[in-house]
Amino acid sequence: MRLKRVTRGIAALAGTLACIGTACAGVSFSNKQATQVPSTGSGLAGAYLPIADTLVVSPHHIGHLLVAPYFSTQDGNVSLLNIINTDTVNGKVLRVRYRGAANSDALFSFSLYLAPGDVWAGEVSQSGGQSRLQTNDLSCTLPASVNLPFNTDRVQGQGAQTLEGYVEIINMTDIPPHEASAGGTGSLLPGNANALFNAISHTAGTPDCANISSIESMNPTNPNVPFPNSWEDRGYNFPTGGLMAHWSIVNLSKAGSFTGAATAIAARKSGSTSDRAVANLVYSAPTDAPQYDGDDAAALAAGRHPSQLTADPLLAGGTLADGSAASPAIMALNLDFPDLSTPYVTPASNLGNAIRQAELISDLLATKAVTNEYMTSPAVSFATDWTLSQPTRRYNVALDYKANKAVFAKALDYTQGLPPRIPAAYVSPAGSYYTPANVRTGANGLLCVDSSGAYAWDTAQRNNGPLFSPVPPNQRMDLCGEVAVVTFNNSQALGAQLTLQNFVPKSTSSEVFTDGWVRLGLNGKGLPITGHAFAKALGTSVNLGGIWVHSTDKSGL
Template structure:
């Protein structure tokens, strides 16, 4: 990836991030050496990295997701991390072990304390959280954050390692027997002693049954509201490591709060997250890997990895449809999620929101134009503490390319100033009440003159935006006739590249 090498050289000259990018070589010794060279977005496909753009437990919603291991030979060790919608803070993470051909499911639901995670799946997790309501953690959220701060966000899923060899300890501990994985605690707890930066530790991990990750993961999600008989669904955004043998680095870090592997000396070589790099948030083992941890043979630094990942999903604009037809009580929300923004800019909650250094940048994360993706000129801080990204313009059309209001008016209507506040921004249409998704964390309302139509949002520099349009409608006679009268439609955004 020559463009990344050039881009990093430019970043080193212009400055703006925590020191020079630090290279990290992962020892593979007896494991299969990873030779994948590129990260490619595969919407709805299989990959090594999966992103669920949005989850919510607002307004009685339940968010459910299914992760499928389409590899029928090898098991998978996964890092699952939930990040908040405001500024992408870690609110829950754990390790999951999948059998070959396995499907793992879980849900996010709400209570008075915020969101909690629940899985009744038989696959192994570390720690063992099966059948438990695990409350999301608020330790890293902004001070005095309300429960709502954990009720919206997005999900990262990363293939840290493969599990191989029918006779190995890890394979036998995680392979389903009569529909249930043994989840041998002594074997899974032993992974807390693995250090993927140490050659001897990697060799021992190989003997126990681990291999470099080969991906082949898919995921699907749905948002269910039982009280309102409404469901939305979609596929996770998949990022595949391609080229060579299609394998990434072995990045199975211990799922604990120590820093045996994530020592202060290693942090800058393991993550592009500016808050972790500058020790504003103290890094521990469970912080790794994140999506910027070097994964390819071509990404020796976190900045190169984050740049490659950002460029894989970046676009210069999104377009989609909206429906506000009063005859069917139609309402629309657009989700605009930026799952790699955290590696370019984070919020320092020890500072006042008006302080110039509240935003902490890593200018080494670059777009395809070899320039930093997020800067002080294309972001600002809202009074709520959310970091906002600016856009250049947006345009909305009706379904006939024109509308009538006080006489004939030629469509479209052109407007400026629509910004994305929060890591996940929910754009509601002509709706100042409870919107389709009930969003409150990073919600923006836009007024359009048309009942139905489509719109396009453009930004001057490419941004890593993913998401969908969520349209809710109802048949007013449905309930009185004895059947459900509420329906949900989900359309993925179309992207301009």
């Protein structure tokens, strides 16, 4: 099967960036297993941060991996994003990636360089029928300017598919004040000032962003030889987290806004309560160069094959509903990495580690029930929408648009070339949350997972009665798309369109409830979900709004 090459306008702006590591040949990804890093910027012997061996959802909203669960530019909405580096010693290199609500397709990504204590702010609005990022922030990025429209190459050229989605933020590397010593130990050289650290620092209010491109550039005399030749020389070190982010959806024409904190996943040492620990270095340049040259054996040996770096079945290959192997549908590009499934606390090259990381994060977010309020009283023009975001669904199942089939994540054997084979020796994780048994194609071609029923109550104890199997559609919320949006009584608080469904809570005598609460049950293991209830009231003199995080229940009782 021929891979589909996806071109990007980003590369022309970013320039040609170098590889990291010893096997470059047009590849610019490095996944180095974590080692100890000093807990201060001195690099002297003393306290070291622990090496992370697990991931947790941080109750402090500070971590290494962040997810802003929803953005929208529909109906006049503008989505704001603030990213904060709370580490006052080390700079950070982040991959910021906007994904679509329907199929988690990559819409826009860039590298962000934050100095210690730095904050980046940007906004996404609609222009010409698609979303566009705009910022006047001084923090450095690659490409140098990110004031660009979102890309439609992976959504079949449909600008409307860029208008809703969610955001992934990944701490790829740290930038310490002193260079790291050679050999990948993570220790620092106190006498060697870090040129990259100095470049991103806001000296006199303005960082020297032009110097970043020169540090990242290829050796002009031989484009196949990187210069400098190691991540230590470039000024990078293992990531230690300390990131937080906040998002807002603002509608000026309707004088309303909603705000929230990003879900934070921290890499930790087992038994520790600190959100600061050393994870794998997972740097990749934000260019549209192919991730590897098609030599599967060489890429596997070097630990840089797409199947070792992501569980995304469209990039790494997977299986169809009938169990047959599916070759990658999209050619993996440098800017596709890292993602949330890139091994962050396990070795980079072991078969299935990306899938295991995706399962680990899914386990953290999994719930068997979601409970929240709704308010739709016409007396005060109330409206309520729920967002049900599944940020790891892409690493379990995705829709191949060309074949019009769901492809499920599976670690495959590429040693014999394409098509890949299903290895008999590979032991799959305990069980995916998304399987051919619970995933179906719904309206508008969206992949859907059925719920076990929506139990609705009003404010006076009335309910929609016992639910019987099979649950009728009017007593069920189906999670269609990656970010499913459910509006109550067609009230529409967010102006969503891509994955919108209407739910009408009723009594057993079909009397419609205007206000109350709903408990959404989920089948089997449940689903990895994060999200909120968005409520607003439109008045003649004032508009009011509120947002509530979903209550979740892993037991399903």
